[in-house]
Amino acid sequence: MRILTNARTLIDLYKDYRSMDDEDRADFYKSKCDYYQNYVGISLVAGVLASITYIVSDYLLNGSFLPTLIPRLSALLALAIFFIITHFFKKREIVVFMDFLLAHCIVLATIWAIYHLDDRIHASEGFIIMNVMFMTVGFVARPRETLLSSVVFILEILISNTFNHYSNLDIILALQLPLMVAVFVSHALLMLFYLDHYRTRQELELAMITDPLTQVYNRHxxxxxxxxxxxxxxxxxxxxxxxxxxxxxxxxxxxxxxxxxxxxxxxxxxxxxxxxxxxxxxxxxxxxxxxxxxxxxxxxxxxxxxxxxxxxxxxxxxxxxxxxxxxxxxxxxxxxxxxxxxxxxxxxxxxxxxxxxxxx
The missing domain is CATH 3.30.70.270 (Reverse transcriptase/Diguanylate cyclase domain)
Structure with a gap:
């Protein structure tokens, strides 16, 4: 059975992951970040630009885009800061922090825009869409970093409710909590499957620098x-x-x-x-x-x-x-x-x- 085979593979990968020391684990996550960061960066830029286009739906709800124009455009400032920081700093922790920060800045810009809307009933749909960004950023992050980001997202919704007064807050939370779990589980699985890729790449890299006859290093x-x-x-x-x-x-x-x-x-x-x-x-x-x-x-x-x-x-x-x-x-x-x-x-x-x- 394919499901049983996949389950055994995941168990073996999890055992491999647990056997890593701190240095090996840090190198693993650095490799994962380097591998996915271009995809994540491009996706976040697309997310910023897509969030600005919501002024169209703002116009349909308010009859004017002026009240939400500045909140929507504020995401561009966050994008500029993101480009500057990630250009000069390449450390994994900084890159991942900036990825999550940009995603949360899009959330905050959206919450700011919602404040200026007459009809806020569609906030739940917008918050559901935001999970796509956290799913994307999780490609470069540790699962626990993704989980922490999801908790912060819930807090942002709860805090913003004090002034936005969502009429369907119970529905928003009822949708967000299972999505938070789904995002965490998804990236825990992604981490394990990437570990398989990581080990294969290590073997290939070792083969490239190993003399096949004597099993010592070669000139590469x-x-x-x-x-x-x-x-x-x-x-x-x-x-x-x-x-x-x-x-x-x-x-x-x-x-x-x-x-x-x-x-x-x-x-x-x-x-x-x-x-x-x-x-x-x-x-x-x-x-x-x-x-x-x-x-x-x-x-x-x-x-x-x-x-x-x-x-x-x-x-x-x-x-x-x-x-x-x-x-x-x-x-x-x-x-x-x-x-x-x-x-x-x-x-x-x-x-x-x-x-x-x-x-x-």
């Missing part, structure tokens, strides 16, 4: 961790190592490319297990690997790479016996220059006997 990772020729999120000393399998062509020629692939897989997994969680192990090309060692000075990096070299030399579980040459250099803040330095160190190691670690 550098596009994510480097900006303006500098490593991102660096808080301490960093060292860079580059290693090369000695006589790797001979391994392929004498033992076959399958054994060569096993050798690459072995060293990739050995590097991944022998480095810290925040280090980067990258298959740089062929049999060359680059290791970015965070919070590690050159002396410590040299010692770690020397121990690794010795472990490889004495290992008994390798596909075939082999050795490695390693170059090590300090990260200078200029990534291109640092890579040149470490490449020079590796070149020196290979040309002075191999199976050694050289520091530049």
């Amino acid at each position: 990772l550098l596009e994510k961790i480097i900006t303006k020729n500098a490593l991102k999120d660096i808080a301490g000393p960093v060292a860079i190592a580059m290693l090369d399998i000695d006589h790797f062509k001979q391994v392929n020629d004498e033992h076959g490319h399958y054994t060569g692939d096993l050798t690459l897989l072995y060293i990739g997994q050995k590097l991944a297990k022998g480095t810290h969680e925040d280090d980067y192990v990258i298959r740089y090309g062929g049999e060359e690997f680059v290791i970015i060692l965070k919070n590690c000075d050159v002396n410590n990096a040299c010692a770690r790479m020397e121990q690794f070299r010795r472990d490889i030399e004495s290992a008994t579980d390798t596909p075939v016996p082999f050795t490695i040459s390693v170059g090590v250099s300090r990260y200078t803040g200029d990534f291109s220059k640092s890579i040149q330095n470490v490449d020079h160190a590796l070149y020196k190691a290979k040309n002075t006997g191999r199976n050694k670690v050289v520091v530049v």
Whole structure:
């Protein structure tokens, strides 16, 4: 049954959601906001413009559009503020707040216009339509943010009733309360279904930066961790190592490319297990690997790479016996220059006997 399958999927997604830590959850909602914000922004602009056209119905009710013209046009001021704030501030919380604020400004402009109408019996229809905006803004929000906005909307209706005196307030509230629940449930479900999309995208992004043979990173990772020729999120000393399998062509020629692939897989997994969680192990090309060692000075990096070299030399579980040459250099803040330095160190190691670690 499709319903049962969907129910199981939702349960699994909910368990996944509950298992997130605060950082992962914040990244999830940031991704959701980025994905839907263009749609929400355009929809809100359309909502502002549509609310102004209600001066036509105001004219039909009042025989004049002048009393409600300023209240209706006031939404344009809110729209201008929305554009300014969201242009300069991209933080998710600010963007979502401005989305909801613009939606509520449309509500307040409508309430202001209703005050100037002789016949207010149609306010219930207008308030029902307002739920479409909150449904739309909820695409970028957390469900609890949508729920809070709906509660504020109910309060706006109750407060405005003190001066607008809706003759059918009981009907308005009777309609709004189930709509509030429906909007909340709808966005709770949307959140879970977007989580499925989010996980799929994470898997694709990881596949793009992962070398399929060795299961360490590939060179595409550098596009994510480097900006303006500098490593991102660096808080301490960093060292860079580059290693090369000695006589790797001979391994392929004498033992076959399958054994060569096993050798690459072995060293990739050995590097991944022998480095810290925040280090980067990258298959740089062929049999060359680059290791970015965070919070590690050159002396410590040299010692770690020397121990690794010795472990490889004495290992008994390798596909075939082999050795490695390693170059090590300090990260200078200029990534291109640092890579040149470490490449020079590796070149020196290979040309002075191999199976050694050289520091530049």
